[in-house]
Amino acid sequence: LYCLYMHVGRGIYYGSFMYMHTWMVGVVILLLTMATAFLGYVLPWGQMSFWGATVITNLFSTIPYIGSDFVQWIWGGFAVDNATLTRFFAFHFLFPFVIAAATMIHILFLHQTGSNNPLGITSQVNKVPFHPYFSFKDIVGFVVLLLGLIMITLLNPYLLG
The missing domain is CATH 1.20.810.10 (Cytochrome Bc1 Complex; Chain C)
Structure with a gap:
């Protein structure tokens, strides 16, 4: 919060x-x-x-x-x-x-x-569109996080409580 x-x-x-x-x-x-x-x-x-x-x-x-x-x-x-x-x-x-x-x-x-x-400046130059650049980056980050949690769970199940 x-x-x-x-x-x-x-x-x-x-x-x-x-x-x-x-x-x-x-x-x-x-x-x-x-x-x-x-x-x-x-x-x-x-x-x-x-x-x-x-x-x-x-x-x-x-x-x-x-x-x-x-x-x-x-x-x-x-x-x-x-x-x-x-x-x-x-x-x-x-x-x-x-x-x-x-x-x-x-x-x-x-x-x-x-x-x-x-x-408070609104600029229309040097902008990168949200999709596909940030969408792809967010999906890759989510997959890496998910794989990390799965690896921790499978290799050391008591580590996370």
């Missing part, structure tokens, strides 16, 4: 919020990341996480007309219980995939509008 906060701060400083679509997708990514962190905090199911889930989910009850029904839907009943834990686990598993998709949309919007720099 710290890197996301720094990224948002940089965007505010450089005025990137004026590119509305890119900015809004970035805000959605930030909120989804915070939600994923909260859901992971609840999963140990101790006293702190139980009451954290109770307090944070009860904040939704302040929504007019639908708040209490929405909270009961989140809980899967009338109180925080095993159904809530199961739902939170499922959401904690699924949200990273949603974040990855939102990140791809964010990058797509970024490359359509262009990024900001400290000088």
Whole structure:
């Protein structure tokens, strides 16, 4: 989350919020990341996480007309219980995939509008297109990382915990 906060701060400083679509997708990514962190905090199911889930989910009850029904839907009943834990686990598993998709949309919007720099100068010279150059570079980096993790897992399975 710290890197996301720094990224948002940089965007505010450089005025990137004026590119509305890119900015809004970035805000959605930030909120989804915070939600994923909260859901992971609840999963140990101790006293702190139980009451954290109770307090944070009860904040939704302040929504007019639908708040209490929405909270009961989140809980899967009338109180925080095993159904809530199961739902939170499922959401904690699924949200990273949603974040990855939102990140791809964010990058797509970024490359359509262009990024900001400290000088605020928009230059049309010496630009490299995103595809195929950066796409290929990202795919190669992903494959190298994946192969490295597979090698670590196969050669020393207890190293990663």
